[in-house]
Amino acid sequence: xxxxxxxxxxxxxxxxxxxxxxxxxxxxxxxxxxxxxxxxxxxxxxxxxxxxxxxxxxxxxxxxxxxxxxxxxxxxxxxxxxxxxxxxxxxxxxxxxxxxxxxxxxxxxxxxxxxxxxxxxxxxxxxxxxxxxxxxxxxxxxxxxxxxxxxxxxxxxxxxxxxxxxxxxxxxxxxxxxxxxxxxxxxxxxxxxxxxxxxxxxxxxxxxxxxxxxxxxxx
Numbered sequence: 235x236x237x238x239x240x241x242x243x244x245x246x247x248x249x250x251x252x253x254x255x256x257x258x259x260x261x262x263x264x265x266x267x268x269x270x271x272x273x274x275x276x277x278x279x280x281x282x283x284x285x286x287x288x289x290x291x292x293x294x295x296x297x298x299x300x301x302x303x304x305x306x307x308x309x310x311x312x313x314x315x316x317x318x319x320x321x322x323x324x325x326x327x328x329x330x331x332x333x334x335x336x337x338x339x340x341x342x343x344x345x346x347x348x349x350x351x352x353x354x355x356x357x358x359x360x361x362x363x364x365x366x367x368x369x370x371x372x373x374x375x376x377x378x379x380x381x382x383x384x385x386x387x388x389x390x391x392x393x394x395x396x397x398x399x400x401x402x403x404x405x406x407x408x409x410x411x412x413x414x415x416x417x418x419x420x421x422x423x424x425x426x427x428x429x430x431x432x433x434x435x436x437x438x439x440x441x442x443x444x445x446x447x448x449x450x451x452x453x
Contacts, residue, residue, distance in 0.1 A: 235260070235314040235447065236339055238321070240418070241347030242410040243403065244358035245432040246439060249370075250347070251316045253440050258447075260314040265322075268301050269293055290397060290405035292322055292413065299329040306337055322414045327421075344421040345443055347432030351407055354433075358403050365391035 235258075239247040243266075251262040272280030273287060279301065283293045302320055305311065321327040334341060360373035366389035371378060379385050384392075397406075421427045430442040 235342045236317070236334065237315075237343040237345060237447070238317045238341065238421075239345055239347065240414065241432055242349060242351070242354065242414075243406045244354050244361075245347040245349045246436065247318045247347060249436060250439060250443055251318045254316055254443070254447075257444075258314065260316050261311045262316045262318055263302060263305055263311075263320065264318040265293075265298050265301065265320045266318070268305070269298070272301070288396065290402040290409070292409055295323060295325045295329060298322075299326060299333065302330070303333050306333060306339075321417060322410075324417050324420065327417045341421075341426065343428060343446060344418075344426045345446060346418065346427065346429045347439070348429055349432045354407075355400060355403050358398055359400055361398060362392050362394045364389050365393045 237260075239251060241247055248262075248264060248267075251260075251264070254260050255262055269280070269283050269287060273284045274280065279297055282297060286293050298320060302317075306315070317330070321330050330341070357372070357375075360375070361370060362372075363370050364384040364387060367384060367387040369384055369386040370376070371392070382390055384390070397403075418427060428446045430439055430446075432439060434442075
């Protein structure tokens with residue numbers, strides 16, 4: 235099964251994708267993670283993407299689609315893929331059709347996580363992660379049980395993403411509304427789109443997504 239998770243940055247796509255990977259053996263293809271890795275490694279793609287990412291802009295379609303195509307050729311994707319952060323534009327949606335068709339695959343569901351943007355900005359700007367194990371925390375909503383110590387691995391080192399600031403987040407949301415939301419009619423015409431309240435409790439969101447994948451619900 236191949237699905238797309240849609241929603242603005244911070245809507246919870248990564249969290250839900252991780253749960254689907256654990257429960258269904260699917261592979262998450264997060265363009266954000268893939269591009270950040272390329273940027274940090276100083277690869278040619280990463281160097282091209284770095285200034286765009288740091289300003290909150292969208293990386294050119296050709297670069298993103300090339301990364302996706304290479305990843306789809308790896309054998310671990312045969313059990314199903316979760317596209318997280320891709321496609322972002324109508325052009326990328328066309329490129330995804332081409333990428334899947336060339337590999338004899340189809341797209342099964344497009345799930346949009348709907349959010350309250352002001353609440354989401356608060357969620358994003360306060361988040362940080364353990365530098366060792368990646369466990370997520372928040373300045374107000376999820377602090378470590380012992381201040382400065384990771385609940386999972388005991389590390390005392392934490393990271394915040396440079397682009398998790400209000401100005402950049404607002405810019406990224408504007409980009410989402412302008413360039414990503416218009417792709418929904420493409421998939422609505424195919425009967426693939428379902429919507430979930432992304433501001434609900436994480437477990438509630440997970441159950442709603444599972445119901446969609448199991449054919450129990452479609453909005």
